[in-house]
Amino acid sequence: MRKNVRSDKKINMVKFQRSLFRIIRQMKKEFLLLLTDKFNMLLAIVVPPLVIFLFGFMMNSIPEGIHPVDCVVISYDSNVYIDEGTFNESLRDDFTLPYVNAANKSEYLNLIHFYNATEEIYAMESARMMLLASDIKVIISLPVGFSEFITLGLPGLIDCIPDASDIKTIQDNLNAVFDSVKTFVNDNNLTPQFQLTGYEEFTIPEGYSFRFNYNITLTLSFIVFGVSMVLTILVVVQEKPVARLLLTPAKRSEILISKYLTYTLILIIQVILLIISTLVCRLYLAGSILDLFIALFTIGFTGLSMGIFISTQSKTKTEANQLFFAVFIVILLLSGIFIPIDAMPIYLQVIAYILPLSHGDPMIRGIVTKGKSVFGFDFFALLILSIILVLISFIIFKRRKYEV
Amino acid sequence: MVESSTEIMVDVNNLNVIFDKNHIIHDVSFKVKKGEIIGLFGISGAGKTTIIRVLTCQIEKKNWSGNVTVTNFSPDKKQNHPLILHNIGYVPQLELLNLYYELSPLANVEVFSSTYGLDTKEAKKIAQELFKILDIPSDTWNKRVKHMSGGEKKRLSMAIGLIHKPSVLFLDEPTTGVDASKRYSILSYLKKLNQKLDTTMFIITHDLEAALICDKTAILREGRMLEFDSPQNLINSLPSNGLVARFEINDLNEAKITRISEFSPVKKVLRVGNEVVEILMESFEENLPKLIQYMIERGVTVNSMSRDSASFRRFFQIRIQEEEEREKLKKNIGEA
Ligand SMILES: Nc1ncnc2c1ncn2[C@@H]1O[C@H](COP(=O)(O)OP(=O)(O)OP(=O)(O)O)[C@@H](O)[C@H]1O
Numbered sequence: 001m002r003k004n005v006r007s008d009k010k011i012n013m014v015k016f017q018r019s020l021f022r023i024i025r026q027m028k029k030e031f032l033l034l035l036t037d038k039f040n041m042l043l044a045i046v047v048p049p050l051v052i053f054l055f056g057f058m059m060n061s062i063p064e065g066i067h068p069v070d071c072v073v074i075s076y077d078s079n080v081y082i083d084e085g086t087f088n089e090s091l092r093d094d095f096t097l098p099y100v101n102a103a104n105k106s107e108y109l110n111l112i113h114f115y116n117a118t119e120e121i122y123a124m125e126s127a128r129m130m131l132l133a134s135d136i137k138v139i140i141s142l143p144v145g146f147s148e149f150i151t152l153g154l155p156g157l158i159d160c161i162p163d164a165s166d167i168k169t170i171q172d173n174l175n176a177v178f179d180s181v182k183t184f185v186n187d188n189n190l191t192p193q194f195q196l197t198g199y200e201e202f203t204i205p206e207g208y209s210f211r212f213n214y215n216i217t218l219t220l221s222f223i224v225f226g227v228s229m230v231l232t233i234l235v236v237v238q239e240k241p242v243a244r245l246l247l248t249p250a251k252r253s254e255i256l257i258s259k260y261l262t263y264t265l266i267l268i269i270q271v272i273l274l275i276i277s278t279l280v281c282r283l284y285l286a287g288s289i290l291d292l293f294i295a296l297f298t299i300g301f302t303g304l305s306m307g308i309f310i311s312t313q314s315k316t317k318t319e320a321n322q323l324f325f326a327v328f329i330v331i332l333l334l335s336g337i338f339i340p341i342d343a344m345p346i347y348l349q350v351i352a353y354i355l356p357l358s359h360g361d362p363m364i365r366g367i368v369t370k371g372k373s374v375f376g377f378d379f380f381a382l383l384i385l386s387i388i389l390v391l392i393s394f395i396i397f398k399r400r401k402y403e404v
Numbered sequence: 405m406v407e408s409s410t411e412i413m414v415d416v417n418n419l420n421v422i423f424d425k426n427h428i429i430h431d432v433s434f435k436v437k438k439g440e441i442i443g444l445f446g447i448s449g450a451g452k453t454t455i456i457r458v459l460t461c462q463i464e465k466k467n468w469s470g471n472v473t474v475t476n477f478s479p480d481k482k483q484n485h486p487l488i489l490h491n492i493g494y495v496p497q498l499e500l501l502n503l504y505y506e507l508s509p510l511a512n513v514e515v516f517s518s519t520y521g522l523d524t525k526e527a528k529k530i531a532q533e534l535f536k537i538l539d540i541p542s543d544t545w546n547k548r549v550k551h552m553s554g555g556e557k558k559r560l561s562m563a564i565g566l567i568h569k570p571s572v573l574f575l576d577e578p579t580t581g582v583d584a585s586k587r588y589s590i591l592s593y594l595k596k597l598n599q600k601l602d603t604t605m606f607i608i609t610h611d612l613e614a615a616l617i618c619d620k621t622a623i624l625r626e627g628r629m630l631e632f633d634s635p636q637n638l639i640n641s642l643p644s645n646g647l648v649a650r651f652e653i654n655d656l657n658e659a660k661i662t663r664i665s666e667f668s669p670v671k672k673v674l675r676v677g678n679e680v681v682e683i684l685m686e687s688f689e690e691n692l693p694k695l696i697q698y699m700i701e702r703g704v705t706v707n708s709m710s711r712d713s714a715s716f717r718r719f720f721q722i723r724i725q726e727e728e729e730r731e732k733l734k735k736n737i738g739e740a
Pocket residue numbers: 423426428446447448449450451452453454455
């Protein structure tokens with residue numbers, strides 16, 4: 001019995017050694033196979049540190065310090081003032097200009113325009129348009145009696161209308177306005193307290209989840225872009241029998257067009273389902289459903305054409321997968337999620353604006369929270385990008401080598 | 405009737421193919437009539453696939469020259485390509501790369517037949533007829549192709565090549581990778597289809613047995629066409645119409661072979677086994693007894709003897725060998 005156990009042990013040991021030997025040999029084979037595909041190796045080993053470098057570089061090259069908030073000032077000041085002693089009537093707006101100067105001076109604010117509402121009756125409408133177009137972040141409004149209150153030593157009143165569609169920045173914007181008020185008070189040796197009143201523009205009505213609405217815009221553009229891309233990434237590389245199809249009267253362009261059309265149909269279904277499900281989850285949609293549909297479709301179509309483009313130009317499935325991964329990471333890093341795009345150095349901004357996801361979120365956010373029309377800069381940027389990708393994919397596919 | 409049987413389906417005159425200074429095909433010419441089965445034979449690298457690629461519009465005009473027509477259209481004009489591709493079928497060598505494995509046979513049929521403008525119903529009807537001729541079991545018709553056996557896949561691939569009733573069907577290595585018994589059945593299926601549909605067939609193959617079903621055989625070597633004729637005519641062109649004497653000889657060696665070759669009527673001595681030679685000679689009947697006598701006199705002990713007619717395999721061997729010897733000679737003269 002004992003002897004048997006011992007010899008069993010020995011046999012097991014030998015078995016183990018043999019198995020180990022085979023594994024090592026198999027590993028060698030794996031390495032050899034890996035090395036045959038240089039491109040793959042490149043992606044596996046070179047790309048990850050490259051991504052980190054890119055990320056680090058981006059983070060480090062963002063100028064530290066203040067990023068001024070774009071704003072406009074509207075003055076409703078300059079009301080009729082009756083001197084108590086002399087009963088003389090006069091117009092009083094002694095403090096409007098000093099405030100504007102203070103706002104101009106503040107390094108936290110970037111004063112885009114000053115409206116005198118007594119002269120320009122559509123001042124507020126114009127300013128709202130700018131807020132809608134994201135040209136400014138906050139409207140600073142000096143109410144009727146602004147100067148009068150200050151003269152009388154009453155607390156000064158300033159109305160603030162920040163863009164609330166981006167909750168992360170509301171506080172920053174208000175702080176920037178406070179800074180201008182501080183400068184104003186110091187420069188003019190004023191004592192009164194100041195009170196910022198006002199309301200947030202583009203907020204979500206009662207009964208809707210603020211958090212859901214705020215986060216869904218980003219999620220939507222990611223899902224629709226990512227899924228379309230993943231779906232199409234292998235669509236050309238993995239279809240070997242195309243070689244045989246090309247020995248029939250089928251044309252290359254027909255083969256690729258049918259791929260685009262099929263996946264476009266799938267995209268349409270996907271977008272419809274996405275919209276329905278977000279509405280079911282109580283999305284507050286300020287704009288129209290059609291605008292949202294067109295926006296999501298455009299983002300998805302960019303993903304689709306990017307996927308097919310990568311697929312046409314990859315020789316193997318692994319290459320396509322790797323390329324997808326690399327491209328997706330860069331798109332992600334430069335999408336404006338981690339770092340606001342206008343805070344990036346200019347050359348990264350150029351790349352960011354060429355990449356699709358930098359347009360997706362602002363476009364959807366504009367429609368969902370501000371009720372903007374889809375047809376803006378972001379839409380046309382995506383349109384042009386996808387047209388270019390489609391054209392290139394056709395050119396590459398025409399030249400792709402197929403052998404039966 | 406007579407007219408159609410002489411209709412030329414493929415006409416190749418002085419075909420030359422050059423890939424960046426590599427001259428691959430040299431002055432190849434041949435004609436193929438309607439309904440013929442042509443076997444294209446040659447050792448690896450001879451240029452078989454290249455010729456077929458010219459005929460099937462896969463090689464750019466800048467790489468080849470010569471007058472070529474396929475079903476009366478020349479592949480040198482791009483606008484002719486759809487016309488030619490409409491008239492021909494192609495059965496590629498590897499099913500893995502040329503069938504949709506995740507789809508069913510009938511779905512595959514639909515994919516390929518639609519490119520010829522066939523409607524689904526019609527295509528399926530033709531497909532089912534072909535499947536029956538090719539013995540593709542009907543329970544596989546709607547299952548995925550990947551579950552079919554190797555031979556079934558091959559036959560499915562043939563059916564798809566024939567779905568639009570092409571005038572010419574090109575088959576690349578239809579019997580390679582198929583076991584011996586199935587090889588014959590594939591060949592007989594091809595013959596059957598050829599007879600039923602009157603399809604002209606072009607078979608590229610290493611498999612010399614395929615000559616059995618060929619009306620004409622082409623032998624290619626290093627891009628040159630050595631022969632183009634019916635297998636029987638080729639065999640008949642051998643001394644004494646290809647009659648061979650097969651001897652089993654004790655302790656066969658090179659010296660003995662040389663000695664036999666020295667007998668003047670002997671044209672060729674082929675060693676076909678460890679102790680077996682096959683001998684071709686002039687005036688076979690007359691010289692056979694003399695040869696035996698000669699061998700006995702020279703101390704070559706014959707264990708057994710049989711007579712046979714040369715197979716195409718033998719002809720092929722002889723012809724290739726001849727060509728190699730001729731080339732060696734040429735080289736030697738050149739060096740001298
Ligand atoms: N596109 C090409 N560029 C350069 N050389 C080529 C090209 N295509 C084929 N050749 C060469 O032409 C020669 C003939 O090739 P081909 O494929 O026609 O041979 P084959 O007779 O079909 O051989 P096999 O039986 O092995 O398939 C080979 O030496 C090959 O290397």
